[in-house]
Structures are given as structure tokens and as C-alpha cells.
Amino acid sequence: MASLKLNLRAAALIGSLLIGASPALAEAVLHRGNAGEPQTLDQAHTSINIEEFILKDLYEGLTIYDAAGKIVPGAAETWELSDDGTVYTFKLRADAKWSDGSPVTAEDFAFSFRRVEDPKTAAEYANILFPIKNAEKVNKGEVPVDQLGVKAVDEKTLEVTLERPTPFFLELLAHQTALPVSKASVEKNGADFVKPGVMVSNGAFKLTAHVPNDSLTVEKNTNYWDAANVKLDKVIFYPIDDQAASVRRFEAKEMDLAYNFSADQIERLRTSYGEQVHVSPTLATYYYAFDTRQEPYNDVRVRRALSMAVDRDFLAKEIYSGSQLPSYSMVPPGIESYGDPAKADFADMSQLDREDKAIELMKEAGYGEGGKPLNIEIRYNTNPNHERVATAVADMWKNTFGAKVSLVNLDVSSHYAYLQEGGKFNVARAGWVADYADAENFLALSLSTNKTFNYGHFENAEFDALMKKSYEEQDPAARSKIMHEAETLLMKEQPIAPFLTQADLWLVSERVKGWQDNAPNAHLSKFLSVAE
Template sequence: MTLANIKLSTAILLGSFLIGASPVLAETVLHRGNAGEPQTLDQAHTSINIEEFILKDLYEGLTIYDAAGKVVPGAAETWDLSDDGLVYTFKLRADAKWSDGSPVTATDFVFSLQRIEDPKTAAGYANILFPIKNAEKVNKGEVPVDQLGVKAVDDKTLEITLERPTPFFLELLAHQTALPVSKASVEKNGADFVKPGVMVSNGAYKLVAHTPNDSLTAEKNPEYWDAANVKIDKVIFYPIDDQAASVRRFEAKEMDLAYNFSADQLDRLRKSYGEQVHVSPTLATYYYAFDTRQEPYSDVRVRRALSMSVDRDFLAKEIYSGSQLPSYSMVPPGMASYGDPAKADFSEMSQLDREDEAVKLMKEAGYGEGGKPLNIEIRYNTNPNHERVATAVADMWKNTFGAKVSLVNLDVSSHYAYLQEGGKFNVARAGWVADYADAENFLALSLSSNKTFNYGHFENAEFDALMKKSYEEVDPTARSKILHEAEALLMKEQPIAPFLTQADLWLVSDKVKGWQDNAVNAHLSRFLSVSE
């Protein structure tokens, strides 16, 4: 602003006081560091949490996670469940509106859920809603979309029929895949419905600007049913996958929240910022996937040998400063419905014994010293912690087997897009955060039918059969036993090598109020406030 404009603005402001006008209150802004640029803002095609954080500020599902990570009513005010556990009847809030002022209706939810399962949409996460009656058949093109078990009873009453009782269904509805879209907007604007100035959303905020790789701005939605209790006027997301830069911006007070920082900074940051540093244990697993479509990773002996030789204690203590825990199971501990997960059979061996056994297996398979050379490429998404893990694992494989290991990294969106689209690789880093607190969510990743998240294209008929059996089992104890059998088989085959049970690392400014650490890593801006 030029000096002349400053003088003019000052004069106008003083004039307003002189004539008795009320001064305009300062706008409250939350500056949120996000760990990368979203691939999309179309809920049908999202899969990672940096997209989820944005979308859940813009849209509201039938259910949501509150500040403590508990499932509570969202766009649906109440619901009833039939005695057989198969039919949910949701009553939408009478005052639920889209950001253009039009009412949120049951028809919008029917349209949104049908859109997710429609094979023409090609939604990568369509399987998460397969508990809905006919969802899988619709998604596979076996029955028409209108056969999906969803019905608008009236404008504000939605009925959802399930294939089988699903105890965690309300948690599924809190997932970003189940977020609604405005039927009118999508039909009018097509793929452009996600653009600023075009997007019509029903959450606490509306999208007003998006400059890729720079920032995304959302402003308070005055049409939101609970707008009176939304304390922050504007939320600006910054897509920063450079963790050092993210920390610098937090320290410079340019950002109020920074998601994920380099674990080797943990002690320093705790000394400088105390309770502003949050290490929140979560239902998440850090793992490497092997591409089982090609040799030598099609050989279970090679996969087991590579997995066994990785010193998980070193990764947890030296790279993550104890903020993550060694893991030998795909399912993380802490799920009440599952109990202790089924660990790999080598979990109780000492690291030296593991390495000796790994060398034997690799020689059996004809690789390593005296056999075929091992040339391994590790792919990972750009991140200092992931780079350090990959470097350490490369050293372990070099020292144990004489392997030649190279590293390739891409930004987070490109990395996962490559894997989800079926790109070939040797070994790839991945992480999975629970969409809902059930072991099935982690084990289903390795189903041969999971074309999106079974990155290594693992196929095992026995594993698939056990998972199918678990879906048909209603008794919780019997179901848990079946899932344990499936996980034990998965850990024997090692198409994926779990390394760590993760924690979420956040920097939260002491200006931010209302923050609560929670296992599902849900932190809607509507539950926060900012004090100067």
C-alpha cells in the first residue's frame, strides 16, 4: 500500500469513529502447514491425509470426528439402526446448507455415494464403502448404480442398507470418501466443481483460493449450520514437504501449525518450545512393499530375508528418537476389537540371529554372495525421515547381502500416484493410517482384489479366503481369530515389511486453543481458535 493510501485509510477510519461507527474487528486467521500439495480436492479420488485435512474443513459427512477423535453427529443430527444391524436411518439437520445457501438433502448423499461406487468414477477408495449393500457389485459393474443400498426417504431422511452388520460403519462415514458433494454443482460444473469460486461445500469453510505448491485459502462458510461457533475466519494451508522449511516458518511465527517434522529435531524443539511439540501415538504403520510381480521379489525367501535383516530398533531409536516403535505386524497395537496383533515369526529372534537366518534364505534363493547380484531400488516420498530410513536400510542390505542399493524419491503426491496406478518398482516406502479402528482396514490392503492399495500386487488365495471368511463372520471373537490367521499368513509371506508403529509429529503454537492429540489424527479447524 502506498503512503497516500495509508493516509486515506487512516482518515476514513478516524472518520468512522467520529460519526460513531463501530470499528471492524480483526480477521482471525489460522496458518496451517500441510505436508505436501494435494493430488486433488475431489473426495472420490483422495487417499492421503494432507488432502483429508483440507476436505474435512470444506465438507461435512454424516458423521465426523470431534476434537478428541470421537465419532459424533455431523450433517446427520441423529440416526437409528434396525434390530438386525443392517439398516441405518439418518435424519439430516434441518438447517444443513450448502455454501450457496441451498439445502443439503438426502438426495445429495445418495448421489455422492452412488458417484463413489460408479465404476465410471474410478474412485480409488471405493472399497472402503463396500459394506453398503451391492456396493462391490456396483463398483465392479455387475449391477446398475441405482441398485446401491442407499435411499432418500424424504429431503432430510437417508436410509442406508448394509450387506452385513458392520460395527465400525459410523467411522467409515467419517472418512473423506464418504464426504458429500452438491449434486447440482457437480452436474452443472463437471470436473470443475473442485475449483475456487466454483466449489459448493457444506462444511465450516468454503474454498476461495488455491495456488498449487504455494497456498490454499478457505474462509468461514456463513451458511454452515454451526457457523456461530466457528471461531476462525480464515484458514490458509501451506503445502510444504520440506520439513526443515516447515519448522523454520513455524519458528518465524509464519505458521501456527506444522505437520510432520524431522525426528532428529525432536530434542531441540522440545527444549525450545516445550508443550508446543506434540508426539501423538496413532494407529499407523510404516512399511516397505515389495513388487511381487517381478524377480527376485516374487520369491518369499528373498522378501523374508530382506525384511529380517532390517534392524527396526535402530530405525526407531536412532532415526525417530524413540517417537516411533519397532513393528513386526501390519496391524498396529491398540485396537480393542483385535487385541495383540499377529507378529512375524522372527520377531522374538535377536538381530544377529535374524541376519544369519536372512543370509541362509538369500543363498537358498540363489542371490547375494556367491549367487546372482542383488540390485535394489528403494522408492520413497520426499521427506528427511524417509530418506534417513532408506539410507539406513540400504546400508543394512549392503552389509548383510552385498546388495547394490539405489534411492529414488518423488514428492508425496507423485509417489503415491505412481504406486496406485500400478507403476513397477523393486521396494517402495509406504505408510497406512487407520481409516477406522479395525484390523480389517490394514489387512485388506493386501487383498488381490485391492487394485489401488495393494502396491506390490500380492496374490494369495488362502489369504483372500480368510479375509472373505472374516467378512461373513458376525461373532466378534470368531472374526478376530480369523483376522489373526490372515495376518499371520501375511507376516509369513512378507509381501510387505512393517518397520514401525507411527506417531504423528505436530508443532502447535501456544496461540492455538482447543487442540487435542488423538489416535485418528483428526484436527478440524472448526474446533480450534487463535488468540493473539
């Protein structure tokens, strides 16, 4: 009898130990909806964010975006910049390793950058690294690849020489194109280096499985320099481009994150899920461009009047269901190095007051009621929402000025080809999504020297001079001030009329911890955890 009691006590003790240990033994798995199947996991050929989300979990660049969307050290622990702003010297982390345990070296980064610029690679985003000395010439085949301005000084020291000072270069290094590859792995495995079981990566996770159109699984990389702070054991990405299906899987608790759901579902989802619905302003601007080469759009009064008469609140709420936000600046909010953008001077007026002022300006310019007739053609790329915006804007201009407005649409490729090749127009719809989180990426569109993206052929010597000054200024605060002056001038002249700032739509389960909305839409899994 005594032995039976002892056995029962021992069994109970073992059971309690096992029960107590089970939470610690349970895998921490994050289930991420990813809005589509990645076409590539090769840094040199990636171009879309559904690939970026995966690649930045697998690899780590010299710099990264933290949970708040701020640039911080990644594989590079520190860096120094030469007095003339053209030479960066990066010190890689001593404990930075690849997932196979080998050290991450400066030569790995030099090799990776050369690979991107090598014309044989045909990298889609090679231009991201064009600020590096000779990068554009290398990419065009004008000089040999070994002339690229990158050099491994020693195993952990990388020297990068630029063509000219580039204050936003650290932002460019956080782009997925600048992620490193293992030189040894690529040379050994060729194109197969991207496959599960073959891929060698230096990020917080390593690729373990990929079933196309079903799931992609990454597991914690125990050789990662910061592995002790990575709280997830596994992340499973689900490539669901059907937005309704993505929402259903989130509602069924099969996914913790769902990206880019349909905007018309915002209110319903907010009613059911409250703060789990995230509408986060991103670095993207929806705008109309005026062709300043012809009358009456060469008259600043006409451009300002047309811009002021557009009710941006209506466009944001009625057409985009709150998934885009009213905008009065070319630069979207959320760029840390820039701060609050410089808005048009009519931004704080009521819509009625704006319309009254717009009518005054149009009359002053000699158009509208009692003046010359106003015939406007709006061009846009084929899309139901763009058509709805154009129709609404046409009604606003008709009701405010008595304008006769017609609409013309082309498929997206033809629309932008027409604009970029210098085709004449009255008013044209356009949009810009940041390639990097710096105000320059938006303001440079209106430089007179920008023959590709300055659709309205705006020319203003003062604006050009301010932008030139910003390129030469190395002090961040002083540079920001100069660019604000440039944007203030741009918003006064209104060669482009910003209407909306795009928002990223996420469903984030309450079990996900560490999530922060941010303008670069950067959400590395290494900063997240899950609570059961």
C-alpha cells in the first residue's frame, strides 16, 4: 500500500511538472496573410512588398526599419561618413553569421551589390543603388563590374563610395534590393540558392518550406546575432490574393495578420473587431498633374482654383471608404527625417470657403462664368476607383466653375507611357509610392530636369535651386528646412494637386504583440510575438 501511494505521488509530481512545462515547450507560431504568391525570393529580382515582407524576415541589410519604421543598424553595427559626404565605412557586427554558421563578411555585401548592378543579372531595381559610384555605368555596361564603388577593407569593414552626397542613402540600404546574399552559396548553388534546404540567410529566420500558392514557412535562425531576442519560433506566410477569403481566414482565427483587405469592409470589421483593424497612412500620394505647357494650366490662378474646388474629404470617405486620407501636400506624413509636410495654404479653410476663393481666382484669370469657357479633359488609368474619382472631380469643377469636363482612360501601361513620353494633356491622374522614406523621393518629381516623372513639365528656377541646395546640405535639420521651403513653393504653385494619402489596411489579431503602424509599412517578424 505504501509503495502504491509513492507511485501515485510520483506520477502526480511528474504530471504537474509536465503541465507546468507545456507552455514553454509550445511553439510560438505567427500566421501571416500575405496578399499573393511571391514571384521570386532573389533580392536582385524582387519588386513588390509581398516579396519584401518575406525577404526581410530571411535576410538583414546594413540598415533596417525597426518596429516604428525608423532606420536603425542592421548587419552593420556602426558606420562613419567622410567629411565630403561621399564615403561610408560600415563596421559589420562581429557576431553576424549566416544560417549555416559561417561569418557574414564585407565581401558578401560587396559581391551582392556588384551582382545587382551587373547587367547580366538584369535586376529590376538596380537603380536603387545608383548613388554608388559607377553603379549606373556598370549597369549600362559602360564600365566593368569591378569598378563599382564598393570595397571589402577587411572581413568586417565595408567601404562604399558614392557619386555625390546622398543624405537618404541609409534609407536605400533598407530596401530589399540591398539585402545581402551569401557569396559562397550563390557561387555553389547558382539559381537554386533561393530554395528551401539550400538557402543560406543572415536574418532572424531561415526558409524551411515553400508550397507554391499554399504556404511558405520560415523558422528561427539560431545563428542570427540577435536570436536571443527573437520571440517567434516559426512564421507561416499564406499567399492569399482573394481579399474576401483572407478576411474569412482571419475571422476563423486561422491567420493572425491579414494584409490589404477590401476598403468597403472597414466599417463592418471595425464594428466586430475594433482596434484589430488598422488603417495606417503609408508613403504614397494620389494626385492630379496639370500640363503647364498650355493655357490655361500655365496660369497658377487656374491651377490653384481647380485644386481648391476638389473636396478631398468626399473622395476619401465616399469613394475610398476611409482607406485613403485627404491630402494637401505632395510629401505624405510619416517620414521621420522630414516631419510634418508643408501643406497648401488653403488646407485649413472650410470647403465652402475654398470654393468661394476658387471662383474668385478663376474669374481673375478670365475663365468660368462671364469669362472664357473652361473645357477640361481628365486622363486616368483604367480602374473603377480612378473613374469614380474623375467623375466626382468633373462634377465639382462643373458645379463650381460651369466647366465642361470630359474623361479619357487608358490601361495603366499606356497611360504612364503617354505621360512619360511627353504627351500633351489638360489634367492627368497619377500616383507615387515611395521607393525610400525620404521627402526627396516625392519632391524630385517636379524638378525641371526630371524628364520622366515631371508629367506637367513644371519649370521653376527657385524650386530647382532649393532642391539643388538640399542635395548639397549634409546637416539633416538644415536639409529638412530647405526641402520644406521647396514643398511650400510647390504647393503654392500647384503644378500638381495632391488629393489623397494612401493607407495600408491590416487586420492584426489581439494575440499579436509588438505591432506598430508605420509609414514605411515595415513589419519585421523579429519584432513581433504571439500570446496564447
